[in-house]
Amino acid sequence: MDFGKYLYQQKKKAQESKKKQKTYQVKEVKFRPNIDNHDYDVKMRRMLEFLADGDKVKATVQFRGREMARKDLGYTLLERIEQDVGANGMLESKPELAGNRLHVVFAPDRSSAGKASS
Numbered sequence: 686m687d688f689g690k691y692l693y694q695q696k697k698k699a700q701e702s703k704k705k706q707k708t709y710q711v712k713e714v715k716f717r718p719n720i721d722n723h724d725y726d727v728k729m730r731r732m733l734e735f736l737a738d739g740d741k742v743k744a745t746v747q748f749r750g751r752e753m754a755r756k757d758l759g760y761t762l763l764e765r766i767e768q769d770v771g772a773n774g775m776l777e778s779k780p781e782l783a784g785n786r787l788h789v790v791f792a793p794d795r796s797s798a799g800k801a802s803s
Contacts, residue, residue, distance in 0.1 A: 711790070713743045716766075718758040729769050736774040736793045745788040759787040 712735045714728050735742045744766050746759040763780050767789070774791040781788055 709739070709741045709792075711741045711743055713745055715745045715747055716762060718746060718748060718752050718755060718762060720762070729766070732766075732770065732791070733773050736770070736791060739793050741777070741793070742774065742791045743788055744791065745786050748785045748787070753785060756782070756787065763787065763789050 714732050714735075716725070716728060720728075732742050732744065744763065746762055748756070748759065752758070760780060767776055770791055772794060774793055777790040777792045779789070
């Protein structure tokens, strides 16, 4: 077999396998520990839209200055977000603290994502 033909076939196989893959885009929504109710509702509505579109969502709680001493507020906020997301998405990772940010990733619910694409 010709080596050029072999490379061509390998490239075609790789292209075909890429076509069948589902790619996710990760959207980020930032919160602060002492967020107001209306601001929270607006950001939560946006998160649910992202999940309905089939994108993953990274919810980030950013601390500034002395807020770092009250990390428990961030954890409770993430628990509230998890409760409000409910059946629209599922928790993909546990809350993780990195520097002055606390973040968690939500993936779209498989059953609702299938309905949206149909």
